Amino acid sequence: MTLDSDSSKSALHDRESKDVVIEVKDLVVRFGDRTILDGINFKVHKGDTMIIMGGSGCGKSTLLRQLIGSTVPDSGEIRLYGFDITRMSEKELDPLRKRFGMLFQSGALLQSLTIGENISLPLLENSKVDPAIVDLIVKMKLELVGLTGFENLKPAEISGGMKKRVALARALALDPDLLFSDEPTAGLDPVMTAVVDKLTCDLTRKLGMTAVVVTHDMTSAFRIGTYMIMLGSGPHQGKIIAEGTPEEIKKNPDPMLRQFINGEADGPIPLKLSQDDYFKHLLGSG
């Protein structure tokens, strides 16, 4: 690769020339008469850590659920490795699902099982692996997330940050090449957040995995993201209001984006009903 005088242009060129892992085209999702996602378009390239950000309720988790094929959109296409998953049956989706790991917002570990058993679940469900090998894989995944020797404890016996890392180990059990995480650092202190972020970076930068991460933690987003999209709220509900590399996002003057990044209470992001709507709502006439 030669060094270009215009580094942003060469960064864009590098991005475009890499393999496209996910391609979302004109995605529309409605719940009743509410349009939650309204014509979303983006691409995720191999090795990217794509950040999806936006205010609470703007549709980030909804978008992530679409990407893993757990719900069908009203219209649009979602291509994973070139396959349009919106047109695939559960049975057809199965082999594709084995290629990606998911770390859900709730983390959802089964309380009655040990840490080791929780991590081995996807292996036992999805592949015919010898039990001795399963044990070995569990140990390797625990080592990867810095929890060597914790396999016999129950989820109730470990801290919140450790639970997140166990959930990550479980998401990685099948050696996916694509990882989806929904708020992986929510509720974690800054040190634990840095630990989980470092893991995500190691997976993508060192092991070549591709990640799509929903987060409203901006420190974390700028630390791990290679590309970012921000979903709008209120009148901009369902649209991507800003996107770019972290450098581009840092420079983007959009007031809504600035308010979100700087975590300011005052700004164009609609937090509540307007005063008029509020009174109408209280009086039952709105």
Ligand SMILES: Nc1ncnc2c1ncn2[C@@H]1O[C@H](COP(=O)(O)OP(=O)(O)O)[C@@H](O)[C@H]1O
């Ligand atoms: N299954 C559903 N049925 C109806 N409304 C839903 C459903 N799932 C999410 N929503 C609504 O869609 C909006 C976006 O939700 P969500 O994607 O969870 O937001 P975010 O993750 O950005 O906080 C919210 O207003 C939520 O109430």
Ligand SMILES: [Mg+2]
């Ligand atoms: Mg959510």
